[in-house]
Amino acid sequence: xxxxxxxxxxxxxxxxxxxxxxxxxxxxxxxxxxxxxxxxxxxxxxxxxxxxxxxxxxxxxxxxxxxxxxxxxxxxxxxxxxxxxxxxxxxxxxxxxxxxxxxxxxxxxxxxxxxxxxxxxxxxxxxxxxxxxxxxxxxxxxxxxxxxxxxxxxxxxxxxxxxxxxxxxxxxxxxxxxxxxxxxxxxxxxxxxxxxxxxxxxxxxxxxxxxxxxxxxxxxxxxxxxxxxxxxxxxxxxxxxxxxxxxxxxxxxxxxxxxxxxxxxxxxxxxxxxxxxxxxxxxxxxxxxxxxxxxx
Amino acid sequence: xxxxxxxxxxxxxxxxxxxxxxxxxxxxxxxxxxxxxxxxxxxxxxxxxxxxxxxxxxxxxxxxxxxxxxxxxxxxxxxxxxxxxxxxxxxxxxxxxxxxxxxxxxxxxxxxxxxxxx
Numbered sequence: 001x002x003x004x005x006x007x008x009x010x011x012x013x014x015x016x017x018x019x020x021x022x023x024x025x026x027x028x029x030x031x032x033x034x035x036x037x038x039x040x041x042x043x044x045x046x047x048x049x050x051x052x053x054x055x056x057x058x059x060x061x062x063x064x065x066x067x068x069x070x071x072x073x074x075x076x077x078x079x080x081x082x083x084x085x086x087x088x089x090x091x092x093x094x095x096x097x098x099x100x101x102x103x104x105x106x107x108x109x110x111x112x113x114x115x116x117x118x119x120x121x122x123x124x125x126x127x128x129x130x131x132x133x134x135x136x137x138x139x140x141x142x143x144x145x146x147x148x149x150x151x152x153x154x155x156x157x158x159x160x161x162x163x164x165x166x167x168x169x170x171x172x173x174x175x176x177x178x179x180x181x182x183x184x185x186x187x188x189x190x191x192x193x194x195x196x197x198x199x200x201x202x203x204x205x206x207x208x209x210x211x212x213x214x215x216x217x218x219x220x221x222x223x224x225x226x227x228x229x230x231x232x233x234x235x236x237x238x239x240x241x242x243x244x245x246x247x248x249x250x251x252x253x254x255x256x257x258x259x260x261x262x263x264x265x266x267x268x269x270x271x272x273x274x275x276x277x278x279x280x281x282x283x284x285x286x287x288x289x290x291x292x293x294x295x296x
Numbered sequence: 297x298x299x300x301x302x303x304x305x306x307x308x309x310x311x312x313x314x315x316x317x318x319x320x321x322x323x324x325x326x327x328x329x330x331x332x333x334x335x336x337x338x339x340x341x342x343x344x345x346x347x348x349x350x351x352x353x354x355x356x357x358x359x360x361x362x363x364x365x366x367x368x369x370x371x372x373x374x375x376x377x378x379x380x381x382x383x384x385x386x387x388x389x390x391x392x393x394x395x396x397x398x399x400x401x402x403x404x405x406x407x408x409x410x411x412x413x414x
Contacts, residue, residue: 109378110308113400117314124317143400150378176402 014080021073025066032062098158105153112146137213137261140177144170144205148198161201163239164191164232170205171212171230178216184225185216191232194239200290203268204241210261211243211286219247219284238292244285300324300414303345305363306376307331307355315349315376315406322407332356333363340367347413349406352377352384364391372413376401 033050036058041049048054054062116139123135147170151161171189179187196204208230220226229244265286269276275289302324306312309331316326328339333356340348350360350373358366361384364373373394377384380398388396397409 106378113378114308114310116400117308117311120314121310121317124321146400173400173402176404180404 014077014084017080018073018077021069021076024073025069028065028069029062032058032065101158102153105149105158109146109149109153112142112149116142116146133217136177140174140209140213141206143173143177144209145202147173148201148205151201152198160195160197163194163196163201163204166201166205167191167208167230167232167241170208174209174212174216178213182216182220184223185220185228186226187228187230189230192234192239194232194234196239196290197292200272200292203272203274204288204290207265207268207288208241208243210265214261215243215245215247215284219245221248235289238290241288241290242285244283246283248283300346300410301327302410303328303330303336303339303348305330305333305336305348305354305360306351307353308351318403318406319349322403324410333358333360336363337366340369340371344369344371347372347374347410349374349376351375352379352388361387361391364394374409374413 030050033046033054036049036054037044037046041055044053049058119135119139119142123132123139126132126135147166148161151166151169152158155161168189168191171187175187179185212228212230215228219228224247227246229242231240231242231244233240233242266276269288273291277287277289279285279287302319304312304315304319304326306315306329312329312331316329319326327343327345328336330336330339331354333354336348336350339345348364348367348371350364352360352375354360354363356363360375360377364375367373368391370393373391375388375391375394375396376399377396378399380396385396388394393413395409395412397405401409
């Protein structure tokens with residue numbers, strides 16, 4: 001945030017003000033001497049009037065003006081110096097705050113990874129397939145939040161993230177997680193540059209995770225191929241996230257886990273004031289229109 | 297690929313345990329697990345593994361990259377870390393043979409990285 005060159009450049013301003021004041025006093029001295037030479041003391045030499053033998057009252061007038069200019073310059077320089085020191089102190093505090101925030105986001109991410117590892121360990125111990133799958137889904141939800149913090153500590157302002165990059169990485173992560181058991185499912189991600197604050201990014205990541213998980217788990221018949229498309233587009237005052245598959249379609253009553261996924265999606269959409277529409281025709285297309293966010 | 301002996305260097309015990317279980321699950325034999333760089337060097341010298349999965353930031357006087365540089369027996373190293381800044385990547389790239397895998401890595405990513413190393 002702070003520019004080292006900018007700091008050094010502004011540090012010299014109080015000195016420059018002082019030099020300008022001296023220059024101003026000297027200029028007044030010179031102008032007065034020129035006026036005297038051409039108007040009031042036409043018989044005397046210029047150097048005598050300027051420095052060597054000026055009239056006493058002229059010395060007095062010029063010295064008073066010079067001293068006033070110097071005093072004003074010194075005062076202005078002092079104020080500038082104080083401002084510069086204050087700015088530097090604020091810039092240092094800002095740097096420290098940024099470092100601290102980055103460290104906090106990094107630790108949150110690491111802690112979430114430990115949670116994810118614990119879930120992964122528990123999943124490895126699960127005897128029943130549905131228990132293991134449930135824990136894997138839980139791990140993916142935690143990973144989606146962890147990824148937001150990873151993107152946050154790499155941004156400049158530590159409050160907004162590039163949603164398109166985040167979702168791209170999240171989709172890749174989910175593909176690595178669920179893809180090996182469904183290699184026949186093709187996953188496509190397309191996006192436009194969109195920035196989002198954390199308040200929207202985390203719910204959007206969780207919603208995307210639920211929709212992609214649901215599609216992998218429920219949209220396609222076992223061992224059948226399919227196509228899963230995730231897209232992020234900017235629109236006026238917000239953005240639109242859509243997840244579409246060409247499978248037979250969702251059946252919300254098919255099992256409890258899928259029901260939980262849809263409940264989570266609807267609750268999170270409501271939390272961020274988003275409009276969620278699910279079309280179930282020739283596959284399933286979930287369209288989430290989110291207000292806010294900013295196109296880059 | 298199956299049966300290749302892997303040493304895990306990871307100072308977060310739960311993450312190390314999870315990695316061990318996942319590597320075992322995809323067919324590797326985890327021969328050593330340690331969270332200390334100095335111990336990793338001793339273990340690699342006493343009983344060299346086929347590859348090392350190395351965290352970079354460790355609770356030790358040296359980091360994972362320095363430990364890998366000291367081990368330097370041509371053992372493939374997969375640096376597994378959340379720190380992917382240019383400086384860290386540049387230092388890691390000087391260790392050969394090595395590759396970088398950013399945390400969190402899925403089983404598929406781990407397998408792909410090890411396949412590329414062997």
